[in-house]
Amino acid sequence: MSGLDNIKPIHNWFSKKLDTHPIVISGPCSAESEEQLVSTAKALNDTEQVQIFRAGVWKPRTRPNSFEGRGLDALQWLNTVKQETGLLTMVEVASPKHVEMCLRHNVDILWIGARTTSNPFSVQELASALQGMNMPVMVKNPINPDINLWIGALERIHKAGISKLAAIHRGFYPFEKTILRNIPKWEIPIELKSRFHNLPIICDPSHIAGSRKYIHEMAQKAMDLNMDGLMIESHICPDEALSDADQQLTPEDLNELLRGLVCRLHVV
Ligand code: PEP
Numbered sequence: 001m002s003g004l005d006n007i008k009p010i011h012n013w014f015s016k017k018l019d020t021h022p023i024v025i026s027g028p029c030s031a032e033s034e035e036q037l038v039s040t041a042k043a044l045n046d047t048e049q050v051q052i053f054r055a056g057v058w059k060p061r062t063r064p065n066s067f068e069g070r071g072l073d074a075l076q077w078l079n080t081v082k083q084e085t086g087l088l089t090m091v092e093v094a095s096p097k098h099v100e101m102c103l104r105h106n107v108d109i110l111w112i113g114a115r116t117t118s119n120p121f122s123v124q125e126l127a128s129a130l131q132g133m134n135m136p137v138m139v140k141n142p143i144n145p146d147i148n149l150w151i152g153a154l155e156r157i158h159k160a161g162i163s164k165l166a167a168i169h170r171g172f173y174p175f176e177k178t179i180l181r182n183i184p185k186w187e188i189p190i191e192l193k194s195r196f197h198n199l200p201i202i203c204d205p206s207h208i209a210g211s212r213k214y215i216h217e218m219a220q221k222a223m224d225l226n227m228d229g230l231m232i233e234s235h236i237c238p239d240e241a242l243s244d245a246d247q248q249l250t251p252e253d254l255n256e257l258l259r260g261l262v263c264r265l266h267v268v
């Protein structure tokens, strides 16, 4: 039984071809200011290695009293990024209101975060808001290593008529003290791919690593497994980031990391 049978290859999602391997999504954990967003995007664009610019606009913080994002203002800054760089833009949505605002502000791709994927009620509300929209959506794995919860979220979005669908592997919460922030459990994305061959899988080595020094190793592992793309957080000045400061790279360091990856020849 496959509930994910009509998935469009990621290379055909837009008229501008996304034909690189890997597809690279990068940008800050959070949109903080127009200056931070535009300068990061321009530097990323100059590397000619990034196709999609990500930024968190509403941040799902685990604990209260943390930076929760700039909301509507950030959506306007993302439009400036689009105009000035031509990069595609990508934003996390957690409610129908977020979906509506992103659609109104010409965001190109939506993603569902790990905390939201964990809640079928929230995913179903998002699916209803997306019904009949031809929007590309990527779904991160849930916080806990429950492959069915991940598949269920993908199926709910797919049932709403979304064929531009991809999964993002960002690792799983370990209660124990571990070197990595989230344990990769590579067998889970491997099983997902074996069950749904057409489903593009993007790896997010930043949230797996939690620290700059392990990002390369995780990204290389994703390439060894022939994943379709990478989502890597970057910031014009990582040490000053308002969220996930330890795991963001400068655009220059990202460029170097990508150039150091050994990628299999990809047959599209
Ligand atoms: C993010 O991408 O910044 C984020 C909040 O990720 P996750 O949902 O994987 O924790």
Ligand code: MN
Binding pocket: 029, 030, 233, 243, 244
């Ligand atoms: Mn983050």
